[in-house]
Amino acid sequence: MYKIFVIEDDEKIINLMKDRLERYDYTVITVKDYTDIKAEFIKENPHLVLLDINLPNFDGFFWCREIRTVSKVPIIFISARFSDMDQVMAIENGGDDYIIKPFSFDLLLAKIKGVLRRTYGEYAKSNFKEIYEIEGVYLYKNQNAVEYRDNKIELSKKEFSLLYILMTNLNDIVSRDTLLEELWDDIEFVDDNTLSVNIARVRKRLEDIGIYDAIQTKRGQGYSMIKTWD
Structure with missing residues (x-):
């Protein structure tokens, strides 16, 4: 079941899209905190984003750029702004498509199905979860990267x-x-010391982002990761 993250501040439109999309077995997540949409996106890790331009605090172009720093998830802009420049800006800021309000739900559904099929379905090169959040630490599998406290x-x-x-x-x-x-x-054909060296490197990399003593050596058994960070 695909998860869709709706970033919209019009309750009427939110309820309409949520009701219609859930009928087609999509899981619909909506924004709870407009001051930190990126954090909510990372937490929810959706398959697709529906994004309005006019939002509280920062506009949709800003949040599209923020999402693009951590994910290649497909983003469809949905906005009442219909100028060519708005559509150009949406694409240049990382959007995949643009729908003008008021819109036909059949058109929206067709675009959602199309982009999901290209990204995750029969035309996709790969299908994977990009971001894992574990106790406030974020692992970016596409990037071989780790993040803690920004x-x-x-x-x-x-x-x-x-x-x-x-x-x-x-x-x-x-x-x-x-x-x-x-x-x-x-x-x-792997020297026994090779693993120890690599573990030491990972410990040092974690220290670089403020995580200390999290990887414990269990003599005669292996290693264990414990939560030592706030």
Whole structure:
């Protein structure tokens, strides 16, 4: 079931779209805090965004740019503004399509189905979840990046894979063999010190964003990631 994030401040339009889209088995999420739409987007991790231009605090162009810093999720602008310049700005700021209000629901539905099919369906190159949020830490799988408290850094592919495995098994012990098998095809040819070196690198990278002592060594067993951050 696809999740659609509706960024709109007109309650009537929100209720109309929510009612109609849910009839077609879409999950519809709406904005709760217009001051930090990016944080809500990251938390919800939707498959598609429907975005108005005229919004409280900051306009839709701003929030489109903000979303594009963390995701390639398809964004369809829906606005009463009909000038060519508005449509050009929507595309230049990262939008995928533009619908002018008042709109036909059949047209909206067709555009939603089309962009979802291109992005996740039969025409898509890949289908994956881009962002994982675990206890306030954000993992960007597309970018091999990690973020905590607005501090974001890129990791090497192996560093990210190690962190991802440990974070998604938070508080559990992950054996050395499991980590080695996930990262290297043939563990017989991997020096035992190689994993320790990579773990040390991940610890240092976490310190760079303000997370300390989170990866614990469990002697004779493996490693465990515990929550040491606020």
